[in-house]
Amino acid sequence: xxxxxxxxxxxxxxxxxxxxxxxxxxxxxxxxxxxxxxxxxxxxxxxxxxxxxxxxxxxxxxxxxxxxxxxxxxxxxxxxxxxxxxxxxxxxxxxxxxxxxxxxxxxxxxxxxxxxxxxxxxxxxxxxxxxxxxxxxxxxxxxxxxxxxxxxxxxxxxxxxxxxxxxxxxxxxxxxxxxxxxxxxx
Numbered sequence: 001x002x003x004x005x006x007x008x009x010x011x012x013x014x015x016x017x018x019x020x021x022x023x024x025x026x027x028x029x030x031x032x033x034x035x036x037x038x039x040x041x042x043x044x045x046x047x048x049x050x051x052x053x054x055x056x057x058x059x060x061x062x063x064x065x066x067x068x069x070x071x072x073x074x075x076x077x078x079x080x081x082x083x084x085x086x087x088x089x090x091x092x093x094x095x096x097x098x099x100x101x102x103x104x105x106x107x108x109x110x111x112x113x114x115x116x117x118x119x120x121x122x123x124x125x126x127x128x129x130x131x132x133x134x135x136x137x138x139x140x141x142x143x144x145x146x147x148x149x150x151x152x153x154x155x156x157x158x159x160x161x162x163x164x165x166x167x168x169x170x171x172x173x174x175x176x177x178x179x180x181x182x183x184x185x186x
Contacts, residue, residue: 009094011140018144020151036154039167039184040077044069045177063096065178066103066171074105077167077182081105084182085165086153087127088146090173091134097121100171104180123160131160146170147181154185 001007028035046064074080081104089100098112106127107115115121121129132138132149139145150168152158165185172179 005094008136011092011135014139014141016139016141016145018141018148020144020147034155034185036151036168036183037186039079039182040073041179041181042069042073042076043177043179044072061099061102061109063099063103063174065174065176066100066180069178069180070104073180073182077184079167079182084127084167084169086131086150086162086167087129087169088132088150088153088171089130089134089169090143090146090171091130091136092140092143092173094136096174097129097134099174101127104169104171123162128160128162131158131162143172150183154183 001010022038023031025035025037028037044065046068048058048064084106087100087104087106089097091097098116101107101112101115102109115126120126123131130137130146130149131153132145134146135141135143138149147170149158150170153162153165153168156165167185168183170181170183
């Protein structure tokens with residue numbers, strides 16, 4: 001535990017499991033459950049990253065691995081941050097949410113704190129975030145539960161459902177080569 005973070009700013013390792021079925025759009029149309037379509041998926045890394053060495057960041061507030069992949073993700077998806085209805089951020093540590101808000105263009109650098117403080121992340125807010133509780137509050141099973149919740153949002157089956165949710169951003173962990181995807185409902 002390192003200042004300024006406290007115990008509950010760190011995820012607790014959790015035993016758990018999640019499963020996903022990935023198939024073609026043609027096959028998905030014949031399944032019982034409403035599909036969530038992968039609109040875009042990108043991977044990225046910081047210029048200085050080796051495995052799990054984010055303690056060497058030139059600027060602790062800059063998640064370069066995300067800021068480098070975000071433009072490619074938005075281009076591939078054909079949409080931008082303003083089109084996202086809900087996000088499922090990898091949140092093994094509390095500061096990662098604010099840093100990802102800024103890295104993916106939901107707000108400018110340095111504006112993530114006020115964005116959160118003003119209620120944007122709540123259901124009914126501008127950008128409902130980690131609606132199942134995320135790694136910090138639901139379970140830390142390395143972020144796979146974030147993908148499951150994104151699918152639930154697209155299907156309209158989440159216990160914390162965002163109304164009319166059609167586009168969801170999901171991110172993977174930082175400090176390593178990382179990834180993000182946009183799921184979409186047709």
